[in-house]
Amino acid sequence: MKAIVVGPRGKMGKLITQIAASRDDMELVAGVAPKGRDYIGKDLGQAALVGYDLGVPVVDDLESVIDQCDVIIDFSTREMAMEVLKMAIAHKKALVCGTTGFSPEEFQKFRDAANEIPMLYAANTSKLVNIMNKLLEIVTKAVGDEADIEILEMHDQWKKDAPSGTSREMGEIMAHAMGKELSDIAVYGREGECPRQKGTIGYHSLRAGNIPSSHSVYFGFMGERLEITHHSYNWECFARGACDCAAYLEGKGPGFYTIQDVLNL
Numbered sequence: 001m002k003a004i005v006v007g008p009r010g011k012m013g014k015l016i017t018q019i020a021a022s023r024d025d026m027e028l029v030a031g032v033a034p035k036g037r038d039y040i041g042k043d044l045g046q047a048a049l050v051g052y053d054l055g056v057p058v059v060d061d062l063e064s065v066i067d068q069c070d071v072i073i074d075f076s077t078r079e080m081a082m083e084v085l086k087m088a089i090a091h092k093k094a095l096v097c098g099t100t101g102f103s104p105e106e107f108q109k110f111r112d113a114a115n116e117i118p119m120l121y122a123a124n125t126s127k128l129v130n131i132m133n134k135l136l137e138i139v140t141k142a143v144g145d146e147a148d149i150e151i152l153e154m155h156d157q158w159k160k161d162a163p164s165g166t167s168r169e170m171g172e173i174m175a176h177a178m179g180k181e182l183s184d185i186a187v188y189g190r191e192g193e194c195p196r197q198k199g200t201i202g203y204h205s206l207r208a209g210n211i212p213s214s215h216s217v218y219f220g221f222m223g224e225r226l227e228i229t230h231h232s233y234n235w236e237c238f239a240r241g242a243c244d245c246a247a248y249l250e251g252k253g254p255g256f257y258t259i260q261d262v263l264n265l
Contacts, residue, residue: 001025001250004069006032006084008048008058009039012075012098015239017048020073025247030065031058034080066091071118071246075099078160082106085113094118094249098125098242100165114256118249122259123165125241129215130259132230133173136217139226140177148220149174150202154211162205163188167215171201174217213238 003020007013008031020026031044037060039047045054059065066072066087071094074084081099088095097110100123113119124130140149153167163171168182175182180199188203196202216229232238241259248262 001247002027002029002068002070003246004028004030004032004062004065004072005044005048006062006072006074006080007076008033008044009037010076011235012239012242014048015235016073016075016242017044018050019236019239019243020246021045021050021054023243023247026243028054028056029068030056032062032065032084033058033060034076035060062087063091066093069093071096071249073242073246075242078102078106082109085109089113089116092117094120094246094252096120096122096242096245096249098122098238100168101161111256114254116254118252118254118257120245120249120257120259120262122241122245123169124213124238125245125259126213126230126232126237127241127263128237129166129230130263130265132215132228133170134265135228136170137173137177139219139228140174143219143221144174144178145199146221147226148196148198148202148218149200150204150218150220152204152206152216152218154206154208154214156210156212157207159207162207163203164205164213164215166213167203167205170215170217171203174201 003026005013005017008017033040040060043053044056044058045052047058073096075098078101110121151167153164171182185200187200213232219226245262
């Protein structure tokens, strides 16, 4: 798979570049950076701190390199991701997007794109997080109507959206397991006099230092509770998962794919 990485100096783009460069089944053909970055024009290996030159450039114009690739891997910003999506559709290129924080209307554009290109969206590309999602579905189907469900998620100080895309996805999985919509039962933080309402899913977001990612879901009962938790120690697990997603799209036709397809969950 010939791949382009969007945002190769970002915390995810840098790791994706490093891991993709080490894989035998992937070939990097370019990096795409936002306009004005001081590493535009440099070798992608230098920009992503791979440790050696890759012999391919970092550019600020995706259209100038897009026809060289089979797949675009984008973990950039919400605004840049929408531009990348338009370009991927126009040039009929497979797209892996892990950017979060989209409005429902924006996210629908990714779903619509699946009619024209292989589109894989994953709010979280960690294998273990997605196994955790499966566990949450199983538990919620068994006890969701009885339990008080609370989600605590932690990320670094630079995380833009709250709650995280991963915790929103967890909430949607559990809400659907109860035959409900998350938008109808989600409660975001509490202050003052606010007794807990039965059947809701509570959200709490912490942002501090350089915490990579941490998600805990609590099923509270009288006299006992069940906790399901995932901690990442760095972002490498997400970058490896992103590359696995890109490799999965090889030879695929138009469609909306997920990390569950990649992991056969």
